[in-house]
Amino acid sequence: MDSEYQDIDDYEDITDKEPVKEDEMYDESSEDSDTNSPPEMPKITSDGQLPPIILNDLKKVAIQPPEKTLRGNLLASILNNSSDLNTKLLETIPEDHLQIVKGILQEAGINNYHNVVAQNVAAFAIKKTLEYVTEAKSFATYGNRSQIEECDVKLAIETYEEELLNVRPTRKQMCQLASEKNSIQLQPFKNNFGLHLPSDRFTLMQPTYVFDYSKLSSALKERAAVTERLHQTAVKHQLQREPSQELHYDAMIKRSRMEDETDFDC
Known part of the structure; x- marks a missing residue:
């Protein structure tokens, strides 16, 4: 393979580099000996x-x-x-912030750590505090308040906690869950499951079905007899209501024919 067609990942800019001394070179023999071992x-x-x-x-x-x-x-x-x-x-990070972080680590029983750890922990705390304060400031502005109150800070913390807890699973996790669910075999259907229909010989869809009119007439007569019996029972137990004397008239009093000369203005 020609040198001018080198892969871009293998390209290395050595224009600004100084020559490396022999005592500062790494020993690559130990790295090539075991490729599966983690980097030192x-x-x-x-x-x-x-x-x-x-x-x-x-x-x-x-x-x-x-x-x-x-x-x-x-x-x-x-x-x-x-x-x-x-x-x-x-x-x-300022020194006073680092002292606070070191005090927290000391209370947690962590004494052996690099100085970079304290600075990164302090940077993380400052970043999160800034996010909470910014969110609380937006809530206070929405409430027409110039100062941030305790309720604004609590609401901001609850909002961020809800976003952290309600994390949607990845597609890989959903596929894994679906494969686990689908691997479980479903139970077979029961024999008496579903809507219970009569046999085919009792339905009108059967080609050899014969309609018996004698049974129909007897059923209609029986139904009419039951209806008449219920009607007689209702009439028998009906309350008799006597007309009152005030509403009872033997004869209607008719108005005599008015004369043409009758004057109603008098």
Whole structure:
């Protein structure tokens, strides 16, 4: 394969690099001996700092920290904790915040940790606090309040907790759950399951069905007899209501024919 058709992943910019000394080269024989073993972590010096070789590599590669880095950046913390005089000091977490985090870790029984851990924990706490305060400020603004109250902070925390708890499962998890459910065989249907219909010989859909008119006439007569019996019983138990004397008239009093000369204005 020609050198000009090299893969872009294998390309390495060596224009700005300094020649590496022989004593600073890594021993690749131990890495190739066992490919399945996890990568060896860099050893920390007795004073808790990273070796100068790694710090020099971090400064020589193209990934350099910008002028203003995020608070609690891992690379910025390593460069600030290094003892090299040429290292550029970058903006990190204030010391009072670090003391609070160290006190929390000490109360939790964690005493052996790198300085980067405290800075990252403090950065995480500051980030989360800023998110909660920003959300609480929006609630206070919606309520036409200039200051943030305790109820706004509680509502902001509940909102973020609800978002964290109600996390939708991934497609892989849903497929795995579906495969587990589908692997369980369903129970067979019971014999008497469903709507109970009469046999075919009792339905009109049967070709050999014969309608018996004698049974129909007897059923109609029996039904008419039952209806008449119920009617007679209702009439027998009906209450007799006598007409009152006030409403009883033997003869209607008719008005005499009015004369044409009758004057109603008098």
